[in-house]
Amino acid sequence: MVADGQMRKRDERLTSQQRHRDKPDPLHDKTKVQEKKIRLFRPGDFIVDNQNNCCICPAGQKLYSSGSRCSINGRLAHRYKGTKAGCGQCTMRAQCLRHPGRTPIRQVAIFASGPGSGHAATELMMRAIDSARGRAIYSQRIATVEPVFANIRHTKRLDRFTLRGKEKVGTQWRLYCLVHNIEKLARNGSGANGR
Template identity: 25%
Template sequence: MVKDKFVYDKEHDCYWCPEGQKLVYEGKHEGDKKIAYRIPDAVVCKKCKQYGQCTDFPRGRKIVRLSQEEVKEKLERQYEHPESQEIYKKRKARVEHPFGHIRRNLGMTSFLVRGREGARAEISVAATCFNIVRMITLLGGVRELIGGFMALQS
């Protein structure tokens, strides 16, 4: 059974399962990014007619919620509007192209270095390569690009 079948009760900070059982706050996961809720008594889950479909975990059903779940839900609702679909189509056409080129044509499927600074440096080099290739294409070739640079010097 999927999470959307469960109802989140913001006032009591808990979830309610489709059978009317309460899932209470269990704790945070991955720092403060995710919050877990669980049926307090696993026997309740095991006796439920949905057991096996909802969960087969011996400790009972567990729901994990993002700490910013309301923001995620708001953005998902907003995405469904026709105006948002138009914006997303433009984004796909404009933004996804460079990343697709970097991944496929430049062969950059993963970072070679570790850490935020290294990854930023690596993606900056890849973006610079993309921009140079794009300039060459827009100007009509390497000779035209060099000619353009030469014109800037004089």
């Protein structure tokens, strides 16, 4: 038997001695009980009253219009603001405001679903493709245009442009298209010699 630091682990006679075993490091315990975050009210929790041009918060307070056609990240929105009298003494401030101690009133933006909103262009395109004419155009496009983009993207590996600036990106795109066209001519012939 070798008397070293691991002797107690190897010797069966000493396995029942609990006092010599390593105790867990109290500083290493990462399983602390985390407080459950309070779910803040979202714009969907507010009721819009278009007749009175206001918005009703979950606590029943009125938020008044502060801008009807505001652009937020390129999307149209209607903004509403609460009042200091309404929000100041509200019992639901912790659920309504991120920083109830320093934010005096609640502001909310309700995004429009019409033109100018982020989803309108997608919805219009979906309706256009789902029509009979759209399906016919799309099936034609699949046969003629998509193979070109597939070749440039996957075979030529142009997933993203490596240059910056409109002029440089345009030049890089034209070079890739030129390579694609030369490859097509080399494979299928130019058609000038009667092929």
